[in-house]
Amino acid sequence: MIQRDKIFSGFSAEDxxxxxxxxxxxxxxxxxxGEMSVLTLKINEGMNIIIYPKQNHVPAEYTVMNIPVTDMDDAVEELSKKGVSFLHYxxxxxxxxxKGIAxxxxxxxxxxxxxxxxxxISLIQE
Known part of the structure:
Protein backbone atom coordinates (compact mmCIF):
# COMPACT_ATOMS: atom_id res chain seq x y z
CA MET A 1 0.00 0.00 0.00
CA ILE A 2 1.18 3.55 -0.65
CA GLN A 3 2.73 5.30 2.37
CA ARG A 4 1.53 8.82 1.62
CA ASP A 5 3.34 10.39 4.56
CA LYS A 6 6.70 9.14 3.21
CA ILE A 7 6.45 10.39 -0.38
CA PHE A 8 9.45 12.41 -1.53
CA SER A 9 10.79 13.87 -4.73
CA GLY A 10 14.23 14.03 -6.27
CA PHE A 11 16.33 15.23 -9.15
CA SER A 12 19.92 14.86 -10.31
CA ALA A 13 22.95 17.11 -10.12
CA GLU A 14 26.23 17.07 -11.96
CA ASP A 15 28.26 17.78 -8.80
CA GLY A 34 24.36 10.99 2.81
CA GLU A 35 25.85 7.84 1.41
CA MET A 36 26.99 7.78 -2.23
CA SER A 37 26.97 11.62 -2.31
CA VAL A 38 23.16 11.80 -2.15
CA LEU A 39 21.87 15.05 -0.63
CA THR A 40 18.64 15.38 1.30
CA LEU A 41 16.89 18.74 1.42
CA LYS A 42 14.83 18.80 4.63
CA ILE A 43 11.83 20.84 3.54
CA ASN A 44 9.57 20.29 6.53
CA GLU A 45 8.72 17.45 8.86
CA GLY A 46 8.13 14.39 6.76
CA MET A 47 8.92 16.04 3.42
CA ASN A 48 12.30 15.72 1.77
CA ILE A 49 13.77 16.24 -1.65
CA ILE A 50 16.80 14.23 -2.65
CA ILE A 51 19.51 15.36 -5.03
CA TYR A 52 21.56 12.53 -6.44
CA PRO A 53 24.73 12.54 -8.53
CA LYS A 54 24.34 11.46 -12.12
CA GLN A 55 26.99 10.96 -14.74
CA ASN A 56 26.09 12.72 -17.97
CA HIS A 57 23.60 14.90 -16.06
CA VAL A 58 21.26 16.87 -18.29
CA PRO A 59 19.53 19.81 -16.58
CA ALA A 60 15.77 19.64 -16.30
CA GLU A 61 13.99 21.84 -18.83
CA TYR A 62 11.20 22.48 -16.35
CA THR A 63 10.95 23.81 -12.80
CA VAL A 64 12.19 21.17 -10.37
CA MET A 65 11.33 23.12 -7.21
CA ASN A 66 9.15 26.09 -6.24
CA ILE A 67 10.15 28.11 -3.17
CA PRO A 68 7.38 30.28 -1.69
CA VAL A 69 8.46 33.76 -0.56
CA THR A 70 6.60 36.50 1.28
CA ASP A 71 8.36 39.40 -0.47
CA MET A 72 9.61 38.74 -4.00
CA ASP A 73 11.63 41.96 -4.29
CA ASP A 74 13.55 41.23 -1.08
CA ALA A 75 14.13 37.58 -2.02
CA VAL A 76 15.43 38.45 -5.50
CA GLU A 77 17.66 41.19 -4.10
CA GLU A 78 19.10 38.89 -1.42
CA LEU A 79 19.85 36.07 -3.88
CA SER A 80 21.24 38.49 -6.48
CA LYS A 81 23.75 39.71 -3.88
CA LYS A 82 24.82 36.06 -3.48
CA GLY A 83 25.50 35.77 -7.21
CA VAL A 84 22.24 34.23 -8.40
CA SER A 85 21.27 35.29 -11.94
CA PHE A 86 17.58 35.24 -12.77
CA LEU A 87 16.10 33.96 -16.01
CA HIS A 88 13.97 36.17 -18.23
CA TYR A 89 10.90 34.78 -19.95
CA LYS A 99 15.32 42.23 -11.90
CA GLY A 100 14.05 38.90 -13.22
CA ILE A 101 10.65 39.06 -11.54
CA ALA A 102 7.98 37.59 -13.80
CA ILE A 121 14.13 26.65 -9.56
CA SER A 122 11.39 29.21 -8.99
CA LEU A 123 10.66 31.68 -6.25
CA ILE A 124 6.90 32.11 -6.09
CA GLN A 125 4.71 34.69 -4.37
CA GLU A 126 0.97 34.24 -4.39
Whole structure:
Protein backbone atom coordinates (compact mmCIF):
# COMPACT_ATOMS: atom_id res chain seq x y z
CA MET A 1 0.00 0.00 0.00
CA ILE A 2 1.18 3.55 -0.65
CA GLN A 3 2.73 5.30 2.37
CA ARG A 4 1.53 8.82 1.62
CA ASP A 5 3.34 10.39 4.56
CA LYS A 6 6.70 9.14 3.21
CA ILE A 7 6.45 10.39 -0.38
CA PHE A 8 9.45 12.41 -1.53
CA SER A 9 10.79 13.87 -4.73
CA GLY A 10 14.23 14.03 -6.27
CA PHE A 11 16.33 15.23 -9.15
CA SER A 12 19.92 14.86 -10.31
CA ALA A 13 22.95 17.11 -10.12
CA GLU A 14 26.23 17.07 -11.96
CA ASP A 15 28.26 17.78 -8.80
CA UNK A 16 26.62 17.19 -5.41
CA UNK A 17 29.43 18.97 -3.51
CA UNK A 18 28.67 22.10 -5.53
CA UNK A 19 24.94 21.51 -5.06
CA UNK A 20 25.43 21.10 -1.29
CA UNK A 21 27.14 24.49 -1.06
CA UNK A 22 24.49 26.18 -3.21
CA UNK A 23 21.42 24.80 -1.43
CA UNK A 24 22.90 25.28 2.06
CA UNK A 25 24.81 28.55 1.76
CA UNK A 26 23.10 30.43 -1.06
CA UNK A 27 19.49 29.33 -0.55
CA UNK A 28 19.84 28.70 3.19
CA UNK A 29 18.09 25.33 3.13
CA UNK A 30 18.64 22.46 5.57
CA UNK A 31 20.77 19.96 3.61
CA UNK A 32 22.24 16.65 4.71
CA UNK A 33 24.96 14.70 2.88
CA GLY A 34 24.36 10.99 2.81
CA GLU A 35 25.85 7.84 1.41
CA MET A 36 26.99 7.78 -2.23
CA SER A 37 26.97 11.62 -2.31
CA VAL A 38 23.16 11.80 -2.15
CA LEU A 39 21.87 15.05 -0.63
CA THR A 40 18.64 15.38 1.30
CA LEU A 41 16.89 18.74 1.42
CA LYS A 42 14.83 18.80 4.63
CA ILE A 43 11.83 20.84 3.54
CA ASN A 44 9.57 20.29 6.53
CA GLU A 45 8.72 17.45 8.86
CA GLY A 46 8.13 14.39 6.76
CA MET A 47 8.92 16.04 3.42
CA ASN A 48 12.30 15.72 1.77
CA ILE A 49 13.77 16.24 -1.65
CA ILE A 50 16.80 14.23 -2.65
CA ILE A 51 19.51 15.36 -5.03
CA TYR A 52 21.56 12.53 -6.44
CA PRO A 53 24.73 12.54 -8.53
CA LYS A 54 24.34 11.46 -12.12
CA GLN A 55 26.99 10.96 -14.74
CA ASN A 56 26.09 12.72 -17.97
CA HIS A 57 23.60 14.90 -16.06
CA VAL A 58 21.26 16.87 -18.29
CA PRO A 59 19.53 19.81 -16.58
CA ALA A 60 15.77 19.64 -16.30
CA GLU A 61 13.99 21.84 -18.83
CA TYR A 62 11.20 22.48 -16.35
CA THR A 63 10.95 23.81 -12.80
CA VAL A 64 12.19 21.17 -10.37
CA MET A 65 11.33 23.12 -7.21
CA ASN A 66 9.15 26.09 -6.24
CA ILE A 67 10.15 28.11 -3.17
CA PRO A 68 7.38 30.28 -1.69
CA VAL A 69 8.46 33.76 -0.56
CA THR A 70 6.60 36.50 1.28
CA ASP A 71 8.36 39.40 -0.47
CA MET A 72 9.61 38.74 -4.00
CA ASP A 73 11.63 41.96 -4.29
CA ASP A 74 13.55 41.23 -1.08
CA ALA A 75 14.13 37.58 -2.02
CA VAL A 76 15.43 38.45 -5.50
CA GLU A 77 17.66 41.19 -4.10
CA GLU A 78 19.10 38.89 -1.42
CA LEU A 79 19.85 36.07 -3.88
CA SER A 80 21.24 38.49 -6.48
CA LYS A 81 23.75 39.71 -3.88
CA LYS A 82 24.82 36.06 -3.48
CA GLY A 83 25.50 35.77 -7.21
CA VAL A 84 22.24 34.23 -8.40
CA SER A 85 21.27 35.29 -11.94
CA PHE A 86 17.58 35.24 -12.77
CA LEU A 87 16.10 33.96 -16.01
CA HIS A 88 13.97 36.17 -18.23
CA TYR A 89 10.90 34.78 -19.95
CA UNK A 90 8.91 37.02 -22.20
CA UNK A 91 5.86 35.27 -23.55
CA UNK A 92 2.37 36.58 -24.24
CA UNK A 93 1.28 35.64 -20.70
CA UNK A 94 4.59 36.29 -18.87
CA UNK A 95 6.42 39.61 -18.61
CA UNK A 96 9.76 39.64 -16.76
CA UNK A 97 11.14 42.90 -15.39
CA UNK A 98 14.81 43.95 -15.29
CA LYS A 99 15.32 42.23 -11.90
CA GLY A 100 14.05 38.90 -13.22
CA ILE A 101 10.65 39.06 -11.54
CA ALA A 102 7.98 37.59 -13.80
CA UNK A 103 4.39 38.70 -13.64
CA UNK A 104 2.08 36.05 -15.01
CA UNK A 105 -1.32 37.09 -16.31
CA UNK A 106 -3.93 35.89 -13.78
CA UNK A 107 -1.27 34.00 -11.82
CA UNK A 108 1.35 34.27 -9.10
CA UNK A 109 4.60 36.22 -9.35
CA UNK A 110 7.71 34.13 -10.12
CA UNK A 111 11.46 34.56 -10.39
CA UNK A 112 13.27 31.66 -12.04
CA UNK A 113 16.95 30.80 -11.72
CA UNK A 114 19.14 27.73 -12.06
CA UNK A 115 21.19 25.74 -9.59
CA UNK A 116 24.85 25.00 -10.37
CA UNK A 117 23.78 21.96 -12.44
CA UNK A 118 21.38 24.02 -14.54
CA UNK A 119 18.15 22.73 -12.95
CA UNK A 120 15.41 25.38 -12.92
CA ILE A 121 14.13 26.65 -9.56
CA SER A 122 11.39 29.21 -8.99
CA LEU A 123 10.66 31.68 -6.25
CA ILE A 124 6.90 32.11 -6.09
CA GLN A 125 4.71 34.69 -4.37
CA GLU A 126 0.97 34.24 -4.39
Missing amino acids: TDEAYFFYKNVLGLDVEK DLPYIKTNE HIKNGPTHAWFTDPSGNI
